Amino acid sequence: MVILTTCVAPAWVDYNGHMNDAEYARVFSLAVDTLMVRVGLDAAGRERLGYTLFTLETHLCYRREAHEGQPLEVTVTLLDRDAKRLHLFFAMHDEAGETLATSEQMLMGIDTQSHRPAPFPPDVAAALDGLPCTEAGSWPEAAGRRVGIPRR
Template identity: 35%
Template sequence: MDAAPYLVHREPVQDAWIDYNGHLSEPYYVLVLGNATTAVMDAVGLDPAYRQATDSSLYTVEAHVRYLDEVPGGVELEVRSWIVGATGKLLWLWHELYAEGRLRATEEVLGVHVTSGASSPLPDAVAAAARAALVDPPAEASGQIRLRRSGT
């Protein structure tokens, strides 16, 4: 993506995450990308205090991961994240996972705001923060996630 990332999340590869081929095992890509989603949630106001006080959170309803390159052990991972879509209830996120300066994976995530088990509108402040950070989705996005601009 050309736009500056909305958020950068970093964490080291853990030894236990390395598979029998000597590289980051598949589920740990998703774990780290999930941690990046949580970091975006926190940044727009869906943080732990909000979640505790309102019984609300962002639930993933769709995700597409592209595994582009192996990740060796003993390196720091950097996930660059953007908000590429938003409606009244939905956030569409784009993550790029880097190791040693090289793009290793991407993930796009569609999340719905949920309160007490049912979809619900994003709080005004969260919606405003998401709109302020909004960038166009990259060409590499799957094209499968599409947001309707009406009341969803």
């Protein structure tokens, strides 16, 4: 499911002539914001429900360079969820469909009054049911990876 389309802004390009690593994280953060709007957690929804999402963990993998003005498309897949957490996989693609980067994220639902984890409000939970999901055995190849130096 495409969650975000954008282009590489001139300010995102670094001294190497391609999108800076921090800007990949920015694009994935914008994708989370867009997802929040789609599930009813826009500014009005957050205020009305007293509820938001916090990012607990992210694992970003860089695959290819992105350059100034290049169109970007971000997709999202739900890997798992429980009453208050989302395990999501985002992929950033170029106009040819090549994967530029991936971001695996764990998000937590938060009651904004108590600043504590809380179950998804019913309307948000129903909207989350509409996200494309995958079974653990068929996760994208880059999902579930760990950082480390392979030893032989």
